[in-house]
Amino acid sequence: MTSIVTEEQGKLVRQIVSDLLVQAEATATLLSDIGGNIIAECPGRDENETLAALAAGSFSATRELAVMSGETSFNSIFHEGEDTSLFAQNVAEHFILLVIFQKTTTLGLVKLYTRKVAAELESTLREISTQCVSSVKSGTTFEMSGVEKVF
Amino acid sequence: MSFVNFDKKEINFKIVYYGAPLCGKTTNLAHLHNAMPESAKGELTMLSTQQDRTLYFDFLPLRSTAIKGFVSRFQLYTVPGQPIYNKTRRIVLTGADGVVFVADSQWSQMPSNAESLKDLRNNLASHNRSLNEIPYVFQLNKRDLDDIAPVPYLEFLLNHEGLKAQCFESVAVNGDGVTTTLNMICKMVMADFIMSHEMEVSVEKETSHA
Numbered sequence: 020m021t022s023i024v025t026e027e028q029g030k031l032v033r034q035i036v037s038d039l040l041v042q043a044e045a046t047a048t049l050l051s052d053i054g055g056n057i058i059a060e061c062p063g064r065d066e067n068e069t070l071a072a073l074a075a076g077s078f079s080a081t082r083e084l085a086v087m088s089g090e091t092s093f094n095s096i097f098h099e100g101e102d103t104s105l106f107a108q109n110v111a112e113h114f115i116l117l118v119i120f121q122k123t124t125t126l127g128l129v130k131l132y133t134r135k136v137a138a139e140l141e142s143t144l145r146e147i148s149t150q151c152v153s154s155v156k157s158g159t160t161f162e163m164s165g166v167e168k169v170f
Numbered sequence: 171m172s173f174v175n176f177d178k179k180e181i182n183f184k185i186v187y188y189g190a191p192l193c194g195k196t197t198n199l200a201h202l203h204n205a206m207p208e209s210a211k212g213e214l215t216m217l218s219t220q221q222d223r224t225l226y227f228d229f230l231p232l233r234s235t236a237i238k239g240f241v242s243r244f245q246l247y248t249v250p251g252q253p254i255y256n257k258t259r260r261i262v263l264t265g266a267d268g269v270v271f272v273a274d275s276q277w278s279q280m281p282s283n284a285e286s287l288k289d290l291r292n293n294l295a296s297h298n299r300s301l302n303e304i305p306y307v308f309q310l311n312k313r314d315l316d317d318i319a320p321v322p323y324l325e326f327l328l329n330h331e332g333l334k335a336q337c338f339e340s341v342a343v344n345g346d347g348v349t350t351t352l353n354m355i356c357k358m359v360m361a362d363f364i365m366s367h368e369m370e371v372s373v374e375k376e377t378s379h380a
Contacts, residue, residue, distance in 0.1 A: 021171060021172045021173065021174055021363065021366070021367070022171060022172075022173045022174070023173070023174040023175070023176065024173075024174070024175045024176060024177055024178075025176050025177070026176050026177045028177070029175060029176065029177020029178065030177060033177070052173065054171070054173065054182075054184065054264070054265045055245065056173040056175075056182045057175075057178075058175065065212060065213075066212075066213065068212050068231045068243070068245075069212060069213050069215050069229060069231065072215070072229045072231075072245065072247075073215065073229075076217075076226060076227060076261070076262075079261040079264070080226070080258075080261065083257060083261070151370060152174060152367055152370065153367070153370040153371045153373075156176065157371070159367075161181075161237055161238075161240075161363070161364045161367055162237065162238045162364070163236055163237060163238070163357075163360060163361075163364070164235060164236055164237065164238050166236060168349075168353050169234050169236045169242075169244075169352075169353050169356040169357060169360075170202075170206065170210060170232065170234060170349060170352060170353060170356070
């Protein structure tokens with residue numbers, strides 16, 4: 020089944036992800052699904068697509084590690100750097116909220132706001148993970164642009 | 171699985187390059203990264219060992235306007251070919267919308283090709299999926315080498331079950347056949363997406379009329 024995000028849901032999560040950037044005093048915030056598809060990002064940057072794919076890969080590997088350690092899953096991962104660190108939180112099972120921050124803010128603050136925002140996003144993300152195009156955008160048709168080559 | 175974002179007017183597709191160790195999966199992505207215009211590509215990311223063997227995956231995001239009104243984003247992944255990384259291959263295969271199976275044409279690599287195809291079928295089965303239900307193509311690589319199997323032999327070995335898939339000859343190190351393979355799998359993935367959506371809509375209509 021194809022997952023979809025409607026304009027309304029997109030607008031809502033964009034606002035929440037953008038607010039998190041300010042609250043956690045972060046450099047970048049990114050919400051993606053566990054397949055690495057970006058739903059909202061602040062600020063928009065070219066490297067976000069790769070960042071989301073790597074975070075999704077990292078979470079998948081972490082899940083396997085959890086299972087092998089006798090846990091069902093690890094809900095968050097933290098990578099600490101000299102100047103820049105990264106905190107990622109699993110939300111509503113199928114999504115990842117990623118926060119990149121400098122040493123000018125603290126992990127405690129980042130964790131506090133990320134988990135608060137994760138709770139706020141929960142119901143919308145559960146809707147996103149279960150809806151399909153025909154049920155929420157019934158009039159939509161998709162058509163190829165008729166080009167001979169895609170690339 | 172494909173992902174439609176109406177807010178960003180984007181559709182994402184995931185394509186996985188699968189195949190035996192050293193068959194040319196990473197070389198395909200490296201060539202595509204060099205060949206694509208800046209406007210169509212993102213960064214090529216390789217998660218490799220110190221010996222330049224793929225450890226987790228390679229990742230190349232591409233974009234086009236092949237579906238009207240949307241930006242189509244194609245996320246290309248490779249899997250690590252070495253046998254010990256089977257769990258990683260299974261993870262990377264999750265949610266794939268299409269598969270390119272890269273076969274090494276050298277006679278000596280026939281057992282590895284057959285083993286890798288079996289491994290692909292098993293890993294898809296672990297996700298409750300099968301090759302019959304997702305778009306896939308074969309790329310017969312290294313056609314420039316001396317000791318290679320003829321195309322009909324490779325087709326017989328790899329492509330004799332169920333619906334026959336399309337095969338493309340290639341020399342990935344110099345780019346021959348690489349973009350042709352990509353264009354075909356992208357078209358198949360988009361056609362599959364559009365058809366699935368149309369079926370979904372007709373089921374929805376039937377249900378609401380009942």
